[in-house]
Amino acid sequence: MTRLFAALALITAGLxxxxxxxxxxxxxxxxxxxxxxxxxxxxxxxxxxxKIGSADEPVGASGVAHFLEHLLFKQTDxxxxxxxxxxxxxNGGSDNAFTSYDYTAYFQRIAADRLELMMQMESNRMNxxxxxxxxxxxxxxxxxxxxxxxxxxxxxALAREQFQAALYQNHRYGVPIIGWKxxxxxxxxxxxKAFYDLYYSPNNAVLVVAGDVQPxxxxxxxxxxxxxxxxxxxxxxxxxxxxxPQRAERRVxxxxxxxxxxxxxxxxxxxxxxxxxxxxxxALVYLADLLGGSSFTSALxxxxxxxxxIALYTNASYDGSSxxxxxxxxxxxxxxxxxxxxAEAAMDEVINAFMEADIDPARxxxxxxxxxxxxxYAKDDxxxxxxxxxAALTQSLTVQDxxxxxxxxxxxxxxxIKAVAAKVFNRDQSVTGWVVSSQEEAR
Amino acid sequence: MTRLFAALALITAGLxxxxxxxxxxxxxxxxxxxxxxxxxxxxxxxxxxxKIGSADEPVGASGVAHFLEHLLFKQTDxxxxxxxxxxxxxNGGSDNAFTSYDYTAYFQRIAADRLELMMQMESNRMNxxxxxxxxxxxxxxxxxxxxxxxxxxxxxALAREQFQAALYQNHRYGVPIIGWKxxxxxxxxxxxKAFYDLYYSPNNAVLVVAGDVQPxxxxxxxxxxxxxxxxxxxxxxxxxxxxxPQRAERRVxxxxxxxxxxxxxxxxxxxxxxxxxxxxxxALVYLADLLGGSSFTSALxxxxxxxxxIALYTNASYDGSSxxxxxxxxxxxxxxxxxxxxAEAAMDEVINAFMEADIDPARxxxxxxxxxxxxxYAKDDxxxxxxxxxAALTQSLTVQDxxxxxxxxxxxxxxxIKAVAAKVFNRDQSVTGWVVSSQEEAR
Numbered sequence: 001m002t003r004l005f006a007a008l009a010l011i012t013a014g015l016x017x018x019x020x021x022x023x024x025x026x027x028x029x030x031x032x033x034x035x036x037x038x039x040x041x042x043x044x045x046x047x048x049x050x051k052i053g054s055a056d057e058p059v060g061a062s063g064v065a066h067f068l069e070h071l072l073f074k075q076t077d078x079x080x081x082x083x084x085x086x087x088x089x090x091n092g093g094s095d096n097a098f099t100s101y102d103y104t105a106y107f108q109r110i111a112a113d114r115l116e117l118m119m120q121m122e123s124n125r126m127n128x129x130x131x132x133x134x135x136x137x138x139x140x141x142x143x144x145x146x147x148x149x150x151x152x153x154x155x156x157a158l159a160r161e162q163f164q165a166a167l168y169q170n171h172r173y174g175v176p177i178i179g180w181k182x183x184x185x186x187x188x189x190x191x192x193k194a195f196y197d198l199y200y201s202p203n204n205a206v207l208v209v210a211g212d213v214q215p216x217x218x219x220x221x222x223x224x225x226x227x228x229x230x231x232x233x234x235x236x237x238x239x240x241x242x243x244x245p246q247r248a249e250r251r252v253x254x255x256x257x258x259x260x261x262x263x264x265x266x267x268x269x270x271x272x273x274x275x276x277x278x279x280x281x282x283a284l285v286y287l288a289d290l291l292g293g294s295s296f297t298s299a300l301x302x303x304x305x306x307x308x309x310i311a312l313y314t315n316a317s318y319d320g321s322s323x324x325x326x327x328x329x330x331x332x333x334x335x336x337x338x339x340x341x342x343a344e345a346a347m348d349e350v351i352n353a354f355m356e357a358d359i360d361p362a363r364x365x366x367x368x369x370x371x372x373x374x375x376x377y378a379k380d381d382x383x384x385x386x387x388x389x390x391a392a393l394t395q396s397l398t399v400q401d402x403x404x405x406x407x408x409x410x411x412x413x414x415x416x417i418k419a420v421a422a423k424v425f426n427r428d429q430s431v432t433g434w435v436v437s438s439q440e441e442a443r
Numbered sequence: 444m445t446r447l448f449a450a451l452a453l454i455t456a457g458l459x460x461x462x463x464x465x466x467x468x469x470x471x472x473x474x475x476x477x478x479x480x481x482x483x484x485x486x487x488x489x490x491x492x493x494k495i496g497s498a499d500e501p502v503g504a505s506g507v508a509h510f511l512e513h514l515l516f517k518q519t520d521x522x523x524x525x526x527x528x529x530x531x532x533x534n535g536g537s538d539n540a541f542t543s544y545d546y547t548a549y550f551q552r553i554a555a556d557r558l559e560l561m562m563q564m565e566s567n568r569m570n571x572x573x574x575x576x577x578x579x580x581x582x583x584x585x586x587x588x589x590x591x592x593x594x595x596x597x598x599x600a601l602a603r604e605q606f607q608a609a610l611y612q613n614h615r616y617g618v619p620i621i622g623w624k625x626x627x628x629x630x631x632x633x634x635x636k637a638f639y640d641l642y643y644s645p646n647n648a649v650l651v652v653a654g655d656v657q658p659x660x661x662x663x664x665x666x667x668x669x670x671x672x673x674x675x676x677x678x679x680x681x682x683x684x685x686x687x688p689q690r691a692e693r694r695v696x697x698x699x700x701x702x703x704x705x706x707x708x709x710x711x712x713x714x715x716x717x718x719x720x721x722x723x724x725x726a727l728v729y730l731a732d733l734l735g736g737s738s739f740t741s742a743l744x745x746x747x748x749x750x751x752x753i754a755l756y757t758n759a760s761y762d763g764s765s766x767x768x769x770x771x772x773x774x775x776x777x778x779x780x781x782x783x784x785x786a787e788a789a790m791d792e793v794i795n796a797f798m799e800a801d802i803d804p805a806r807x808x809x810x811x812x813x814x815x816x817x818x819x820y821a822k823d824d825x826x827x828x829x830x831x832x833x834a835a836l837t838q839s840l841t842v843q844d845x846x847x848x849x850x851x852x853x854x855x856x857x858x859x860i861k862a863v864a865a866k867v868f869n870r871d872q873s874v875t876g877w878v879v880s881s882q883e884e885a886r
Contacts, residue, residue, distance in 0.1 A: 170623060
């Protein structure tokens with residue numbers, strides 16, 4: 001293993017991890033624009049991100065953000081239902097959309113000379129959607145079927161919903177993005193229209209254009225198509241209910257006969273990347289890698305999978321991209337004959353030992369190198385770059401934060417990691433979830 | 444014990460449990476009125492109930508319902524701050540107010556000939572409250588201090604908050620009535636005004652007048668004082684987010700060095716009294732009594748406190764008065780040397796044994812008799828009667844439901860109890876909370 005990492009370090013050491021060129025401006029109606037130039041291929045990625053996600057939904061209407069994402073492919077005053085994607089496809093491009101807790105985004109990847117057409121259509125559906133009651137009936141069945149496939153038929157997803165509902169006591173991150181089924185069934189035309197009218201507005205949107213384009217040309221087009229849409233005067237301040245001090249450890253056991261392999265996952269509340277304050281998040285990226293990154297080199301993998309052979313799988317994960325309090329998770333699937341109690345005790349031994357011991361400087365170097373390498377490779381993927389800016393700008397970060405992030409990652413020290421770990425590993429702010437096929441397995 | 448209950452049965456057997464006289468009507472502006480006559484003393488209880496409680500608050504503004512309750516004692520266009528209560532007191536009466544999940548209510552108990560004065564003042568503050576930014580500053584400190592005393596300084600209350608937040612995954616019953624402290628600190632004039640303007644309206648209120656009054660006279664007064672207030676046209680339909688199917692048992696451990704006696708409490712979601720459908724709730728009243736009513740006769744008390752002497756305290760509780768899904772709880776405080784695990788296992792043995800065994804008909808008779816007796820005695824307390832109607836009518840029940848309730852209680856059978864118990868004792872819809880002074884006690 002050592003040799004392989006050394007080789008990787010050699011390759012990437014020569015590559016500068018300098019920030020990509022990003023030009024930013026704001027239209028008069030408040031719409032933010034980011035342009036990322038990449039002239040290696042005559043392709044453009046065109047994305048519109050709305051600062052509205054499932055965690056902004058009215059109580060009782062969970063799923064409406066994602067429902068609306070589906071409805072944006074229906075008819076407008078000039079486009080027929082399905083015509084948007086058909087035109088993109090007929091022009092050799094591809095398009096899609098996604099909804100998360102903090103944002104809803106629409107994008108196309110297409111030949112650079114078709115950018116104006118994309119803007120024309122995307123700006124049209126920002127303001128002129130013409131949803132009907134029939135669309136609601138049809139598309140509600142589609143999202144319910146989506147929930148069926150992704151969640152109801154997936155014990156792991158159902159368990160995750162239960163665990164996350166227990167982790168967040170007040171914040172809407174405890175409600176699934178796709179929605180609670182009983183609330184999705186009640187979503188009506190008025191719910192989607194109210195949401196659309198208020199939040200699909202230029203002053204609540206970020207335009208990201210990345211690829212073979214010139215900032216000036218993008219600006220002219222953006223003014224022509226998006227600049228003419230009036231700002232929404234009623235747009236409310238984005239205020240989310242925050243977590244109270246969490247004071248008690250929670251444990252949740254999810255029993256489902258469809259579970260083929262029992263496992264446990266513990267999630268702790270954890271700080272997210274914040275504007276001008278990303279160093280705790282950066283340290284948590286290292287912590288996840290050190291504890292549960294690779295099964296060969298991570299603390300959990302080495303101890304539980306290799307040395308003691310009591311786990312089939314170990315993991316630690318942290319994202320850090322969220323508007324509000326994020327989570328840090330560790331997971332173990334025990335080997336045959338090992339109970340979940342034993343696996344959890346062993347997991348906690350590893351975490352405790354990690355907190356007591358020094359971190360191997362070679363591991364720190366290796367993670368730093370990997371992060372620098374993935375930063376360099378990220379620049380080759382213009383779509384990923386565009387996504388990075390769109391997500392950041394809808395989650396309160398700035399272009400400066402995005403560009404500073406690689407350096408913040410590089411400057412993490414062992415002390416930073418230990419400090420944030422000591423803060424995050426507070427059982428009072430955690431949920432330990434067990435996923436088993438029967439009560440008998442829950443021991 | 445047997446003789447004591449027999450004596451009680453003799454006393455109450457002769458008393459008819461007939462419903463009190465309640466006259467109801469609705470003013471033109473939508474305000475409901477209930478008049479209960481009781482001419483034994485020249486006293487009247489005057490109550491205004493608003494169909495607005497903490498579970499109706501906007502997300503992020505927890506505590507605003509209770510905050511507003513405090514502010515209603517500040518100045519209006521004609522009353523000075525504190526003058527309302529001063530006038531009640533100067534007229535020999537007493538007044539107060541209370542906030543719950545489903546309602547906020549204001550009441551006075553005073554000589555019957557002062558009813559008009561009460562209506563004059565209470566109708567005045569329904570529409571003419573003149574809160575200032577200064578009031579907000581002052582009174583916010585009062586409610587924060589109230590939270591300090593009732594919650595922050597009370598480990599049992601803090602634990603209950605954590606347990607209830609875990610029990611409700613979607614419903615606002617998971618948020619404390621008094622509010623989360625960090626949200627109370629942010630409550631501003633606009634929050635309280637918006638809440639007041641929308642919800643303090645005759646079409647969102649129930650007037651209950653009980654005591655030495657004539658319905659016709661009450662009606663004339665109500666029309667004079669409340670009938671002239673215009674209905675609030677913007678009053679929204681009262682839609683609450685409901686629970687999704689709960690699929691996983693939750694366990695919460697609350698550790699606080701101030702805990703002097705460890706205990707455990709398990710709460711299950713349970714049906715509430717619903718319009719025309721109160722029989723499950725009635726059966727749960729019996730179940731609570733049978734399992735944990737008296738420490739001498741209940742299943743938990745007999746088995747754990749007397750026979751095995753492993754518990755200092757046992758309890759089962761159920762209220763049933765709520766607009767949405769309620770809870771049923773069982774609790775045990777173990778004796779010295781008994782762990783919480785042992786106590787919980789013993790508690791579950793008792794519950795399982797209860798489900799297997801027949802219910803002693805003598806116990807059924809005894810509960811029936813007690814319920815009939817307390818029904819008879821309730822009629823002596825006109826304030827309690829008034830409260831009963833006010834709570835019911837703000838929780839979706841009707842006057843008919845209130846009057847049918849004693850008979851529904853009398854008609855509960857053993858089969859009803861077993862059926863509802865089988866439904867409620869579903870661990871996937873439960874939270875088991877442990878309250879301990881240290882991690883070492885949590886075993």
